[in-house]
Amino acid sequence: MAKSRKGKAQARSLVAAPQGAKIHGPKKARSKIPRPRTTTHKARSVWFAARVTWPLREAMTRTLVQERARATSTLPPHDGATEWELVGPTNVGGRTTSIVCAPDRVDTIIIGAAGGGIWKSNDAGQTWRSLWHKEPTLNIGALAIDPGNSSTIYCGTGEANLSADSYPGVGVYRSLDGGETWQLLAPADSTGIPTRIGCIAVDPFDSAHIVLGGVKHDFAETDGMFVSRDGGLSWGRNVSFTGGAYRCHAVLFHPTTRDTLLATITARGTKSGIWKSTDGGATWTHLTNGLPPSSSIFRTSLALAPSNPDIIYAIASDRDDFVLGVFKTTNGGASWTNVAGTHFRGERQMSYGNTIVVHPTNSNHVLCGGVDLHRTSNGGATWRRVTRWDANRGASNYAHADHHGLLMPAAQPGLVYDVNDGGLDVSLNGGTTWRNRSNGLATTMFYDADVAQTDSAMFGGGAQDNGTNVTFEGKPDEFFEVSGGDGGWMIIDPRAAGHFYTTWQGMGVVRFRGNNAVDVSPPAPESETSRVWMAILDIDPSNSRRIFLGGLRIWRTTNDAASWSPVSPILDGSQVSAVEIAQTNVQRVYVGTENGGIFRSLDGGDNWSGNLAGPLPGLTVTRLITSPDNADILYATVANFGTSHVFRSDDGGDNWSDIDGGELPDVPHHAIAIPTQSPTTLYVANDAGVFISEDDGVTWENLTRNLPTSPIVDLVLHEADNTLMAATYGRSLWRLQL
Numbered sequence: 102m103a104k105s106r107k108g109k110a111q112a113r114s115l116v117a118a119p120q121g122a123k124i125h126g127p128k129k130a131r132s133k134i135p136r137p138r139t140t141t142h143k144a145r146s147v148w149f150a151a152r153v154t155w156p157l158r159e160a161m162t163r164t165l166v167q168e169r170a171r172a173t174s175t176l177p178p179h180d181g182a183t184e185w186e187l188v189g190p191t192n193v194g195g196r197t198t199s200i201v202c203a204p205d206r207v208d209t210i211i212i213g214a215a216g217g218g219i220w221k222s223n224d225a226g227q228t229w230r231s232l233w234h235k236e237p238t239l240n241i242g243a244l245a246i247d248p249g250n251s252s253t254i255y256c257g258t259g260e261a262n263l264s265a266d267s268y269p270g271v272g273v274y275r276s277l278d279g280g281e282t283w284q285l286l287a288p289a290d291s292t293g294i295p296t297r298i299g300c301i302a303v304d305p306f307d308s309a310h311i312v313l314g315g316v317k318h319d320f321a322e323t324d325g326m327f328v329s330r331d332g333g334l335s336w337g338r339n340v341s342f343t344g345g346a347y348r349c350h351a352v353l354f355h356p357t358t359r360d361t362l363l364a365t366i367t368a369r370g371t372k373s374g375i376w377k378s379t380d381g382g383a384t385w386t387h388l389t390n391g392l393p394p395s396s397s398i399f400r401t402s403l404a405l406a407p408s409n410p411d412i413i414y415a416i417a418s419d420r421d422d423f424v425l426g427v428f429k430t431t432n433g434g435a436s437w438t439n440v441a442g443t444h445f446r447g448e449r450q451m452s453y454g455n456t457i458v459v460h461p462t463n464s465n466h467v468l469c470g471g472v473d474l475h476r477t478s479n480g481g482a483t484w485r486r487v488t489r490w491d492a493n494r495g496a497s498n499y500a501h502a503d504h505h506g507l508l509m510p511a512a513q514p515g516l517v518y519d520v521n522d523g524g525l526d527v528s529l530n531g532g533t534t535w536r537n538r539s540n541g542l543a544t545t546m547f548y549d550a551d552v553a554q555t556d557s558a559m560f561g562g563g564a565q566d567n568g569t570n571v572t573f574e575g576k577p578d579e580f581f582e583v584s585g586g587d588g589g590w591m592i593i594d595p596r597a598a599g600h601f602y603t604t605w606q607g608m609g610v611v612r613f614r615g616n617n618a619v620d621v622s623p624p625a626p627e628s629e630t631s632r633v634w635m636a637i638l639d640i641d642p643s644n645s646r647r648i649f650l651g652g653l654r655i656w657r658t659t660n661d662a663a664s665w666s667p668v669s670p671i672l673d674g675s676q677v678s679a680v681e682i683a684q685t686n687v688q689r690v691y692v693g694t695e696n697g698g699i700f701r702s703l704d705g706g707d708n709w710s711g712n713l714a715g716p717l718p719g720l721t722v723t724r725l726i727t728s729p730d731n732a733d734i735l736y737a738t739v740a741n742f743g744t745s746h747v748f749r750s751d752d753g754g755d756n757w758s759d760i761d762g763g764e765l766p767d768v769p770h771h772a773i774a775i776p777t778q779s780p781t782t783l784y785v786a787n788d789a790g791v792f793i794s795e796d797d798g799v800t801w802e803n804l805t806r807n808l809p810t811s812p813i814v815d816l817v818l819h820e821a822d823n824t825l826m827a828a829t830y831g832r833s834l835w836r837l838q839l
Contacts, residue, residue: 194524216831257298440481651677693722
């Protein structure tokens with residue numbers, strides 16, 4: 102599907118932001134448009150896994166890094182010196198996993214983004230600069246500062262939050278100059294350490310003693326706790342907990358008692374829970390007194406009270422992703438008490454967001470949570486929910502949902518840093534009120550993008566847990582959230598920038614006409630909507646009231662979504678993943694599916710062919726596009742690894758040829774775009790970058806240039822301006838003048 106590729110140059114007409122929109126976007130719903138939700142990350146994971154990780158649970162990080170390198174060395178760079186320009190958003194923080202600051206410089210903070218690398222602020226998050234751009238991975242799981250030397254910082258790559266829409270990493274990096282420069286200290290390939298690192302701890306009595314914890318989504322004996330005694334040069338796996346596979350979620354060194362550590366693990370059988378070592382990690386004791394049966398304990402986070410380190414708090418998830426309890430010990434772990442009461446009954450997704458912190462001078466003051474944050478000021482006797490993800494953005498109790506890390510610096514009691522799916526939120530009064538500090542971060546994780554052909558200053562797209570964000574002035578720091586949920590497909594009328602559609606999970610659709618936004622979701626049954634993460638749309642280039650939507654089948658409207666009708670049977674049982682209305686014959690409609698099927702209608706959707714995929718590899722069809730001058734010439738891109746990824750048909754899908762030929766990187770491909778005036782020029786986007794062929798796929802060149810090493814998930818041409826926009830999963834939107 103080539104979105105917004107056609108359109109004649111017209112006089113620019115400014116499109117007003119939807120009524121009530123604010124910077125960072127309105128969090129409250131308008132009309133029936135959904136509020137941003139956080140309850141479907143597992144459904145989102147299915148969508149992600151079909152494109153990137155199927156049939157293997159873990160993405161092939163080694164393959165991805167090698168294929169990027171191969172493409173750089175073997176594919177010639179495309180002629181031209183023009184570089185890609187970051188066009189935002191820089192005011193919509195993406196998923197952020199970790200944060201550190203030096204004990205004596207609380208305003209100097211470093212954060213790690215799930216897909217956006219490492220960022221630094223010298224003014225407590227009011228301004229930011231990126232420290233990573235071209236590293237082999239920008240997927241960050243954990244950060245740690247050496248207590249003996251605050252200039253030494255460790256970064257564990259690969260996200261360890263247990264949701265499949267995440268990428269693994271390549272090992273541990275180290276900085277010796279406060280984060281300004283980094284080197285790969287411990288490659289996962291050669292050291293055997295996990296590729297998803299969720300915690301790192303440095304011994305306060307011995308800087309050469311480092312412990313990390315990692316996970317895999319399937320239990321395997323390459324995750325768990327790993328220990329280095331030589332500053333990270335070599336590592337060994339701790340098998341004291343169990344001889345088999347286990348996940349390690351948290352590791353803490355006691356700050357004043359040498360050789361004392363605590364850790365939390367999840368394992369099969371009866372080994373899950375909290376463990377303690379008093380001999381530097383040589384032996385471990387399972388702490389069980391006052392805790393639930395270990396078989397009921399899942400992901401658990403720990404926090405020691407700096408003012409009295411024998412007081413320790415733990416928040417644990419149960420096997421159903423709810424809060425099992427908040428547990429407190431006052432004797433270093435010898436006995437525990439559940440202090441959660443009934444307060445946390447509504448808290449959820451604790452395998453995804455799970456964090457806790459204790460005030461530096463008041464051991465009774467604790468913040469913890471998952472989707473929202475909760476606080477006690479009396480050691481757990483009572484609790485208060487102190488953030489609300491569904492409040493108006495900018496409200497004093499608003500913080501973005503899904504909390505992954507909390508930091509309360511000892512040098513400034515009351516200051517709280519909170520990293521979450523929306524970047525960074527900050528409290529100056531111990532968690533009573535909050536303010537977002539993500540301006541300057543370019544870490545938005547896009548699924549999709551579009552550009553208005555009649556007004557190139559209007560563009561945006563659907564983003565992970567940040568709704569659909571749009572700028573109407575072309576300014577990177579002025580994006581608005583126009584509809585909520587996990588943002589999905591967005592498509593703009595090629596003839597009128599003020600007329601566009603956005604989607605959210607479960608086949609939700611919003612139609613915009615200027616300032617008027619209306620929920621126009623199709624009347625699909627729950628049996629269909631519950632199985633569709635993202636509805637795919639295409640708009641008739643000759644009649645903008647005629648739109649096709651893909652769920653498990655094809656829906657059509659001819660009256661601008663005033664009503665919808667299903668016009669196909671369920672195709673092959675999987676989600677529709679691509680829809681293309683041929684530009685030169687709008688009665689020709691092509692559809693791709695996650696099962697790798699391709700289907701065709703010759704009469705505008707009234708009748709449909711069987712599966713035409715034939716020799717294609719049977720992997721998710723991520724995009725279909727017809728030639729701008731011939732409806733029979735059809736191109737397809739496919740996902741995953743181990744195959745060619747770009748195919749061409751000259752007879753409307755009856756027969757296919759491989760125009761990748763192994764020349765392009767063997768990584769998931771997500772998009773293809775073709776200029777109207779140059780039908781033999783192809784642009785493709787994949788997890789390794791952007792590539793161009795000017796001879797219809799006979800030869801390829803590398804157009805990645807200065808793009809970050811982030812997956813490129815969408816491409817959109819703006820015909821009048823002769824620009825190409827690339828959407829990334831972790832580093833916002835970029836644009837190239839062609």
